[in-house]
Amino acid sequence: MFYGYRYYDPTFILLIPAMIFAFYAQTKISTTFNKFLRVRNTNGYTGYEVARRILDANGLNNVPIEMVRGNLTDHYDPRNRVLRLSYNVYNGNSLASAGVAAHECGHAIQHSENYAPLMLRNAIAPIASFGSQAAWFLILIALLLNMMELFTLGIYFFSAAVLFQIVTLPVEYNASKRAIIALEDYGLVDRGEIYGAKKVLSAAALTYVAATVTAVLQLLRLLIIRGRRD
Numbered sequence: 392m393f394y395g396y397r398y399y400d401p402t403f404i405l406l407i408p409a410m411i412f413a414f415y416a417q418t419k420i421s422t423t424f425n426k427f428l429r430v431r432n433t434n435g436y437t438g439y440e441v442a443r444r445i446l447d448a449n450g451l452n453n454v455p456i457e458m459v460r461g462n463l464t465d466h467y468d469p470r471n472r473v474l475r476l477s478y479n480v481y482n483g484n485s486l487a488s489a490g491v492a493a494h495e496c497g498h499a500i501q502h503s504e505n506y507a508p509l510m511l512r513n514a515i516a517p518i519a520s521f522g523s524q525a526a527w528f529l530i531l532i533a534l535l536l537n538m539m540e541l542f543t544l545g546i547y548f549f550s551a552a553v554l555f556q557i558v559t560l561p562v563e564y565n566a567s568k569r570a571i572i573a574l575e576d577y578g579l580v581d582r583g584e585i586y587g588a589k590k591v592l593s594a595a596a597l598t599y600v601a602a603t604v605t606a607v608l609q610l611l612r613l614l615i616i617r618g619r620r621d
């Protein structure tokens with residue numbers, strides 16, 4: 392029964408547009424990021440300097456900035472209240488570096504202000520992380536044993552992961568909005584060059600949209616499979 396589901400499941404078609412979209416979004420962020428990594432911010436600030444200025448201007452002098460391995464691994468760690476920037480962002484004085492550094496500061500400021508969507512996202516995070524793993528395990532067992540109650544439970548778990556993806560969207564868009572305003576207001580990027588930072592952040596946002604679309608379509612697919620079994 393499980394093998395039949397696996398190989399002849401027509402709902403798989405639902406995932407094809409999601410996969411194309413996800414591939415497009417990944418390509419878009421890497422090409423846009425690499426393009427603007429080569430465009431110098433004429434004000435000359437490095438990503439580190441941009442982040443330090445924004446954090447300090449928002450009373451976050453106590454948030455340290457560290458360097459982290461990898462490419463596009465930049466993040467704000469709310470547990471330790473640390474901003475981590477990748478090598479190219481930390482040291483680079485490009486429009487991409489400025490945009491990404493300012494975006495991560497946006498998350499640090501959201502955290503300090505207890506920005507509601509971020510609080511909600513952090514509250515859901517552990518359930519979503521457990522749920523996304525438990526869901527597939529439950530669904531696999533449900534199909535093997537033909538226990539549809541277990542399948543439904545798997546759908547509930549997966550829904551937590553979908554909700555997490557949805558709540559991530561306003562958090563990410565808001566961080567980018569704060570980033571652009573800060574870059575302009577503190578004179579960190581020339582007004583004529585701000586488009587470069589905007590393009591990088593829009594491309595990054597698209598990857599979150601793609602992840603959300605994929606999650607929603609997966610959920611829809613599970614609901615269709617569940618409906619057929621009744």
Ligand SMILES: [Zn+2]
Binds near residue numbers: 494495498563566
């Ligand atoms: Zn972000």
